[in-house]
Amino acid sequence: MxxxxxxxxxxxxxxxxxxxxxxxxxxxxxxxxxxxxxxxxxxxxxxxxxxxxxxxxxxxxxxxxxxxxxxxxxxxxxxxxxxxxxxxxxxxxxxxxDEKFHARFSAKRRVYKYYFTDITGYTVFNRFFCTQIRDIPDINIMNACAEKLKGIHDFTTFTSAGDKNESKIREIFSASFYKEGDLTVFQIEGNAFLWKMVRSIVGSILKYASLESGAAGFDEALISKDRQMAGTTAPSKGLFFHKIYY
Missing domain, CATH: 3.30.70.580 (Pseudouridine synthase I, catalytic domain, N-terminal subdomain)
Structure with a gap:
């Protein structure tokens, strides 16, 4: 058969x-x-x-x-x-x-979303699907950081030490923060992502958007390819694998 x-x-x-x-x-x-x-x-x-x-x-x-x-x-x-x-x-x-279709290798773009909120938006109904942040930085500063991600970069700074990919170079097509009711959403679209890359990016933007260095400091961290300059990796529960384009 x-x-x-x-x-x-x-x-x-x-x-x-x-x-x-x-x-x-x-x-x-x-x-x-x-x-x-x-x-x-x-x-x-x-x-x-x-x-x-x-x-x-x-x-x-x-x-x-x-x-x-x-x-x-x-x-x-x-x-x-x-x-x-x-x-x-x-x-x-x-x-x-078609038999040539491959779920992984035929994919052209992948979209992730990360959800977080402060205490006012955190409820018993969303507690497993978003992360509570005590002090959320200014969304304009976070978006200035996100702008630095666009294009082709080496994302060594924002990946886990256990990542097995030989190349850490990825292309990001779009990245931005926006409000969705009481939630703040980070959406990022790229050709592919490294292990824990999105959560590391979220944690790092939260870090640098709270510092005086802001987007410039975040950009320096990206360019450095030094994992020590990354922020704390954001918890997994706020992250959604949102969409895949073929």
């Missing part, structure tokens, strides 16, 4: 997951999804994702692909998978694609 490649878009609440990637111990999104698909197919199924998210990070539109021999109409496949999934993962859409 011939197989076809299926592209799925899924959202998940990362609160109770140890990230996307399967690990020896701990509940992961990939592990739960592959277990559900393997039950459907009555054999082991492996999925490939557009990007990996860390422990506690959420996704609004993660993209995956896998090959299937099941004869299920594409618009009904998502509902079939959802019957096997827990409440903190949901398939949004499912569509058959």
């Amino acid at each position: 011939s197989s076809r490649r299926l592209k799925i878009v899924l959202s998940y609440d990362g609160t109770n997951f140890f990230g996307w990637q399967i690990q020896n111990e701990g509940r992961t999104v990939q592990g739960v999804l592959e277990e559900a698909l393997s039950k459907m197919h009555k054999k082991a199924i492996r999925v490939t994702a557009a990007g990996r998210t860390d422990s506690g990070v959420h996704a609004r539109a993660q993209v995956c692909h896998f090959d299937t021999e099941l004869e299920i109409p594409e618009n009904r496949f998502k509902n079939a998978i959802n019957t096997f999934l827990p409440g903190d993962i949901s398939i949004i859409s499912s569509v058959y694609v």
